Amino acid sequence: TTPPTITAATASPIATPPVTSPPTIAYPARSRIGAGASSLQVTEERASLLGMGWYLDWAAHPHAYQSERVEYVPLIRVREGVLWPEREQLLAVIDALPGELWLVGNEPDVRWQDNTPPETYAAAYHDAYTLLKERDPSCQVAIGGVSQPTPLRLRYLDRVLTAYEAAYGEPMPVDVWNVHNFILREERDSWGVDIPPGMDDQAGRLYEIADHDDLEIFYRQLVDFRQWMKDRGQQDRPLIISEYGILMPAEYGFPQARVERFMFDTFDVMRTAADPALGYPADGYRLVQRWCWFSLADERYPTGNLLDADGSLTVLGRAFRTYTDRVP
16 A cells, blocks of 8 residues: 655644744755665765765774765674774774764664663663763764664663663763664564564564555654653754665565655655654754665665665665755
8 A cells, every 4th residue: 555645744743943942953954864885885976876965884984985965974883782893993983083973783672683682782882982982072972773663672772771870870871862763573583673682572563564664653653762752851862763764575565666655755754744842952843853764785685775786876766866856
């Protein structure tokens, strides 16, 4: 079925911020839109082809491409609580990338990604945060993105926050909140994203394959995460979606036209949806400040690829560029 079109006007109340609100941060529209780079490196030519404003590659490379228009966001892996790169290599990367936004971990809630129980993640985050801030006080630090902001995974994050405060005697410091926004099944030993490590549940949200591009679910998960942030005193922090997209192949019911429609609709939602009760005050109460499509090119999950193996635009990549051409 065709996903419903959700606009800021119909999906969430939008109001003019009161005169007492903080000054609006100027986020040029293109700077909000990014892509993940896995099988292909980002170059000046490839970034220019897509017109994107930022990217990540699930690693921390000191000489990664970036420019005045394209930002590189490094990521520290925390596989089973072990930081990578190791300390000395990481210090060299920090020195090479002053003032950057750093992500600490990639899907610690997923067994085949960083696979880290919440209490272990809290300790790893503390070590990474401390090292980053001591070496470069000008940097910003974002929590690692869980795969999707469902009730099960919000409980995982609650355990992270509880463990951090119990261990270090203060609330966990997070400059930028970060989450992935996939729609995948939560069931032990099933397809999807399984159950987070360290949790005894057998099931969470039992999404079906057809739900994978449900725009209402996508939007509701954004609202739920912003509500979770507000309830924990974090409304005044920016939120980025550092990974999402379509993982299912065409033969599962996701042909090119359906993927393109989902990409355009979600871009519209994240670019415009605002709510003075939940959104980021310094950004006109928008729910999301920046997002990153999966992916530039990935050999395992090619449905969402923006580039072919030779670096040329795919059909979806041309659609991506059509979108970025429409925004300032």
